[in-house]
Amino acid sequence: MSQITVAALQLPACGPDRGANLAAVESALVEAATAGADLAVLPELATTPYFCAEPAGAYRDWAEPIPGPLTEHIGAVAAGLGLTVVLPMFERDPAGTFHNSAVVLDKGRIRSAVDREGRGSDAARKLHLPVGDEPAPGFDEPAHFTAGDRLGVHALDRLRVGTLICYDRRFPECWRELRSLRADLVAVPVAGSGGDSAEFFLGELRTHARENGLYAVAANKVGTEWVGGHPVDNFGESCVVGPDGELLAHRPRRDGPGLVLATVDLDVLAQTRRALRYFQHRRTDLFPSAPQEVS
Numbered sequence: 001m002s003q004i005t006v007a008a009l010q011l012p013a014c015g016p017d018r019g020a021n022l023a024a025v026e027s028a029l030v031e032a033a034t035a036g037a038d039l040a041v042l043p044e045l046a047t048t049p050y051f052c053a054e055p056a057g058a059y060r061d062w063a064e065p066i067p068g069p070l071t072e073h074i075g076a077v078a079a080g081l082g083l084t085v086v087l088p089m090f091e092r093d094p095a096g097t098f099h100n101s102a103v104v105l106d107k108g109r110i111r112s113a114v115d116r117e118g119r120g121s122d123a124a125r126k127l128h129l130p131v132g133d134e135p136a137p138g139f140d141e142p143a144h145f146t147a148g149d150r151l152g153v154h155a156l157d158r159l160r161v162g163t164l165i166c167y168d169r170r171f172p173e174c175w176r177e178l179r180s181l182r183a184d185l186v187a188v189p190v191a192g193s194g195g196d197s198a199e200f201f202l203g204e205l206r207t208h209a210r211e212n213g214l215y216a217v218a219a220n221k222v223g224t225e226w227v228g229g230h231p232v233d234n235f236g237e238s239c240v241v242g243p244d245g246e247l248l249a250h251r252p253r254r255d256g257p258g259l260v261l262a263t264v265d266l267d268v269l270a271q272t273r274r275a276l277r278y279f280q281h282r283r284t285d286l287f288p289s290a291p292q293e294v295s
Contacts, residue, residue, distance in 0.1 A: 210245030
């Protein structure tokens with residue numbers, strides 16, 4: 001019972017047809033379940049094009065509450081397949097603000113992310129919202145989203161899962177905090193390319209996984225999304241990384257949409273943490289602000 005099969009779902013680029021985007025998600029979930037997956041991770045904004053080069057207000061009629069029609073629909077699909085799903089989505093909260101979020105649907109049921117203070121949240125919200133000119137035509141996420149303000153861990157039956165949405169993966173303190181919250185695995189939903197080479201993207205994930213003793217599952221779209229007449233390139237490279245930093249499974253861009261499947265073994269996780277004791281060997285006397293492991 002220490003082994004869990006995880007899948008990163010490399011989706012085709014989203015288009016203007018919401019029904020077609022949703023159908024692609026459903027098809028990928030069926031493929032993952034058929035292949036024996038217990039947990040499936042979808043890309044950032046899984047049913048929505050990456051629209052952040054557009055003026056503020058774009059696509060807001062696509063945003064949904066949590067819980068809401070999208071979470072209920074995908075939750076029902078996941079329950080029927082016996083899957084737990086990390087579903088990234090465009091969220092509209094009750095206050096009328098908008099977020100780049102991810103929900104964990106444990107066989108249909110929303111599993112809260114619980115933070116250091118014991119506060120639960122239905123969604124993990126993207127913390128860091130980038131602005132940039134590269135790759136063209138650029139992007140301005142703060143014009144579209146309100147940033148999240150906490151990190152938490154979703155406690156599943158056999159696995160503790162944290163989520164870092166795309167740009168959040170750049171910040172080492174996020175990985176340290178999730179490790180200190182006793183996460184076993186970090187889901188990293190991604191869209192676009194962020195200007196990285198494939199080698200850097202994979203190397204960055206491998207480094208964070210190894211230095212924190214965590215599994216990492218990154219899921220990206222692949223192909224071009226056309227938003228406002230501008231192309232948004234999604235470069236794929238979905239992968240699963242072990243807690244020692246080894247690349248367990250990988251789907252390069254050239255292979256297109258599809259499935260990345262690997263085994264998360266909690267016995268291997270424990271053995272790796274005993275061998276690579278970076279987290280335990282931190283000099284918290286010199287750096288007292290470093291997060292301490294919760295009990």
